[in-house]
Amino acid sequence: MLAVQEAVLCPMCDATQEISADAMLNELIACGDCGGELEIVSLQPLRLELAPPCEEDWGE
Amino acid sequence: MSERRPPAPQSTRPRVAMLVTHIRAEEKLLREALVVAGLTCDVLLDRELRLDLLADAGQAAPNGRPWREYEAILIRTVSQSRGLLAALVLEGWGLRVINRYETAAICADKARTTLTLARAGIPQPAVRLAFTPAAGLSALDELSYPAVLKPVVGSWGRLLARVRDAEEAEAILEHRQTLGGYAQQVVYAQEYIEKPGRDIRAFVIGERPICAIYRASEHWVTNTARGGRASNCPLTPELVSLCERAAAAVGGGLLALDVLEAPDGRLLLNEINHTMEFRNSSAPTGVDIAAAVAEYVREAVLPVRARAE
Ligand SMILES: [Zn+2]
Numbered sequence: 001m002l003a004v005q006e007a008v009l010c011p012m013c014d015a016t017q018e019i020s021a022d023a024m025l026n027e028l029i030a031c032g033d034c035g036g037e038l039e040i041v042s043l044q045p046l047r048l049e050l051a052p053p054c055e056e057d058w059g060e
Numbered sequence: 061m062s063e064r065r066p067p068a069p070q071s072t073r074p075r076v077a078m079l080v081t082h083i084r085a086e087e088k089l090l091r092e093a094l095v096v097a098g099l100t101c102d103v104l105l106d107r108e109l110r111l112d113l114l115a116d117a118g119q120a121a122p123n124g125r126p127w128r129e130y131e132a133i134l135i136r137t138v139s140q141s142r143g144l145l146a147a148l149v150l151e152g153w154g155l156r157v158i159n160r161y162e163t164a165a166i167c168a169d170k171a172r173t174t175l176t177l178a179r180a181g182i183p184q185p186a187v188r189l190a191f192t193p194a195a196g197l198s199a200l201d202e203l204s205y206p207a208v209l210k211p212v213v214g215s216w217g218r219l220l221a222r223v224r225d226a227e228e229a230e231a232i233l234e235h236r237q238t239l240g241g242y243a244q245q246v247v248y249a250q251e252y253i254e255k256p257g258r259d260i261r262a263f264v265i266g267e268r269p270i271c272a273i274y275r276a277s278e279h280w281v282t283n284t285a286r287g288g289r290a291s292n293c294p295l296t297p298e299l300v301s302l303c304e305r306a307a308a309a310v311g312g313g314l315l316a317l318d319v320l321e322a323p324d325g326r327l328l329l330n331e332i333n334h335t336m337e338f339r340n341s342s343a344p345t346g347v348d349i350a351a352a353v354a355e356y357v358r359e360a361v362l363p364v365r366a367r368a369e
Contacts, residue, residue, distance in 0.1 A: 024091075026105060027083040039082055051082065056241060057141045058081075059215030060316065060333035 008046045012036040019046060074131040074361045075100045077121065079146055081107070081138045085339040086350075090136065093354035099361070102130075106142040117153035131361035132156040136335060140168045140213060143335065158357060159313035159334045166310045167334035170212045170248050173310070180309035182302065182329050185320065186251035193233035196247035200229050206252040209233070213243045215333060222252060253320045253328060260293050260319040260327075262303045263338060263349055265356045267312040269295055269303040271345035272319075292344045302327050314353055 008017050015033035019040070023029075027040045028051055037051040076099050080087050083103070094101040108122035117128035127133075133150050135157060137143035147161040159167075166172045174187050188199030200207050200223065209221045209232060223229040236244045262272035272295055277288035293299075303317050306329050316336035320328045338349040 022088075024083045024088060024103075026080070026103070027088065054218075055139065056243070057213055058138045059140055059213075059218075060335045060337055 008048055010034060010036060010038065011048055011050055012038075017048065073098055073100045074358075075102065075129055076132045076134060076357060076361060077102045077104050077130045078134045078136055079104050079106055079109075079143070080136045081105070081142070084138075084337075086337055087136050089339070089350035090134070090353060093348075093350035094134075094357060096351070097354035097358040099354070099358060106137045106139055106146065109142075109146060111146070111149050113149065117150075117155055127153065127155060130155060132158055132357055134158050134357060135164065138335065140335070144168060156360060158360065159315070160311055163311040163313045163315075164334045167315070167332045168213060170210055170331065171246075173332055176309050177306060177329055180305060182306050182309060183326060184329050185253050188247075188249045190247040190249070191245070193230065193237050193247070196233050196249060197226060197229060199247065199249050200226065203249055203251050205229075208250040208252050210248045210250060211244055212246045212248050215331070219244065253330075254323050255320050258288075258321075259330070260299070260321065261341070262293075262295075262299060262317045262319060263336065263341065263347075263352075264303055264307045264312075264315040264317060265352050267304050267307040269300055269307075269317075270349070270352050271295065271341070271347035272299060272303075273341050273344055290340050290344050292346070298327060302329060306332065314356065 010017055010031040013034040023040055025043050029038050031038055038048045039051040041047050041049045078101055080103060091101050102123060104122055112119050118126055121127050133155055135143045135147050144164055147157045147164055151157045151161045166176050171189055177184055186203055188203060190196040190199045206222055206224045211219045221232050258274045258276040260272055261275055262269045272293040273290040274293045275288035275290055306317055307315055310332055316333040318331040320330045322328055342349050
């Protein structure tokens, strides 16, 4: 699967993100540095974008 | 829970879809569990849906596969309006949607939930519904303070307000009237229950609770998303009975029931969530919730003759 060594930066703060080997496309992750919520928008190559903001109708 | 069985050959595996807004811990656990249960699971994004309302399930899903090839569609969207509309359309095409549209529609609307539970005789906190700040204030006087103002849609404890007096209530109601969308202008006012620093969340599969947690918090909104700590809550006969009756009232399915303990010891049904979050609940309860969900989906899609095995 995905190799961990691929460096990918937080689009908010440029901190390097460790992406686990079982990461999924469209998975949400939190930046350990700035706490920003990020979405994995591509696995190969690895690419992160800021996750969409919470909307009024979001919930369980 | 279910025993792990050797994976079926790829070709004979029933195919299900999981509709998501994005992948969270829950969706990841569910996808793994569905595969372990012998199903093939495709992830579909709600943002990519293009539904031809005048055509049928022969049309392609976003991944190009015709919708009718799916034995079931598990709705796991955080966007409640997208999830509901998708369920309505897909069910209309004759597809099996989990949770069913009607169940999700009742649970997504607090007023409908309250009405449905009331009809079934389920104990709940007192509630008033009103449409203007003035009527809302009169309703709050009837309930007496403190009271809780809730949006009729949405969850995660957002926009929940405990109001201590009429002045506080008026400020909030006026503010929502001016700035909020239509849904926020509907006044859903609930009796405030003085709870023992915790509330109960029970996980129901079908109509049967499989486990429950206490969510402890100093804050009055005990939501694990807001930092409430989870510990195991025993399934007492009283809790089981309440959950079974409440789940049956909304049509059953995959449900998380929020239950309050009143000072007199009675259990009151507070809310029902139809896209349950459970990532922090398997550890304290020792119950593999994702596996239980997957087993429920597997049983729903198996042909009748195979279910007997
Ligand atoms: Zn960052």
